[in-house]
Amino acid sequence: EDKVVQSPLSLVVHEGDTVTLNCSYEVTNFRSLLWYKQEKKAPTFLFMLTSSGIEKKSGRLSSILDKKELFSILNITATQTGDSAVYLCAGIYNTDKLIFGTGTRLQVFP
Amino acid sequence: NAGVTQTPKFQVLKTGQSMTLQCAQDMNHEYMSWYRQDPGMGLRLIHYSVGAGITDQGEVPNGYNVSRSTTEDFPLRLLSAAPSQTSVYFCASRTGPTLGEKLFFGSGTQLSVL
Numbered sequence: 001e002d003k004v005v006q007s008p009l010s011l012v013v014h015e016g017d018t019v020t021l022n023c024s025y026e027v028t029n030f031r032s033l034l035w036y037k038q039e040k041k042a043p044t045f046l047f048m049l050t051s052s053g054i055e056k057k058s059g060r061l062s063s064i065l066d067k068k069e070l071f072s073i074l075n076i077t078a079t080q081t082g083d084s085a086v087y088l089c090a091g092i093y094n095t096d097k098l099i100f101g102t103g104t105r106l107q108v109f110p
Numbered sequence: 111n112a113g114v115t116q117t118p119k120f121q122v123l124k125t126g127q128s129m130t131l132q133c134a135q136d137m138n139h140e141y142m143s144w145y146r147q148d149p150g151m152g153l154r155l156i157h158y159s160v161g162a163g164i165t166d167q168g169e170v171p172n173g174y175n176v177s178r179s180t181t182e183d184f185p186l187r188l189l190s191a192a193p194s195q196t197s198v199y200f201c202a203s204r205t206g207p208t209l210g211e212k213l214f215f216g217s218g219t220q221l222s223v224l
Contacts, residue, residue: 004152034212034213036213041217041218042200042215042216042217042218043153043200043213043215044215045212045213045214048212088152088153090153097155097158097168098143098155098213099155099169100145100152100153100154101152102150102151102152103152
């Protein structure tokens with residue numbers, strides 16, 4: 001059964017901390033992995049990862065994919081209260097389907 | 111710069127009622143999809159379409175119908191609403207099964223079935 005598992009389910013940190021969010025997948029005919037940030041409503045796109053070992057970076061956020069070990073991590077350095085959100089990862093597989101993990105809820109306190 | 115537009119934003123139904131959630135995109139995306147999001151369950155795919163006239167089932171299709179008569183529109187129909195269909199529904203679109211295929215989401219519909 002295809003699945004995407006995220007850990008931890010929930011994380012509480014203080015501003016300035018660095019966090020690492022994990023996403024492991026078992027997806028038939030895997031093509032790509034995507035990370036999204038969901039604050040109050042619609043998820044917003046962060047990264048798409050297709051190649052193993054190549055880090056994608058956007059400001060304080062970075063992500064990398066390991067296709068041999070079937071996982072990805074999302075790092076956030078120097079966290080801010082505005083980083084508080086649910087972070088979702090999703091695997092693209094077979095013919096155009098995405099399967100999402102349940103998400104990691106990050107709370108950043110001042 | 112509309113992107114993906116969903117209506118309504120909120121809806122309350124009684125068990126057995128039918129309704130249609132509307133979704134439209136103005137980006138000429140071939141691929142459109144419907145997800146539902148429940149607490150602790152992540153986003154689950156209901157139905158999707160790879161182009162006008164083509165639809166297919168996702169993970170949780172029961173109780174829902176879709177059609178795709180135009181590239182722009184992808185309505186989701188609840189034929190006989192049940193309390194188990196209480197959820198937040200998201201429509202999403204993307205360019206297609208090629209690289210650079212990130213999803214664009216609508217703002218969601220909060221549906222309650224009493």
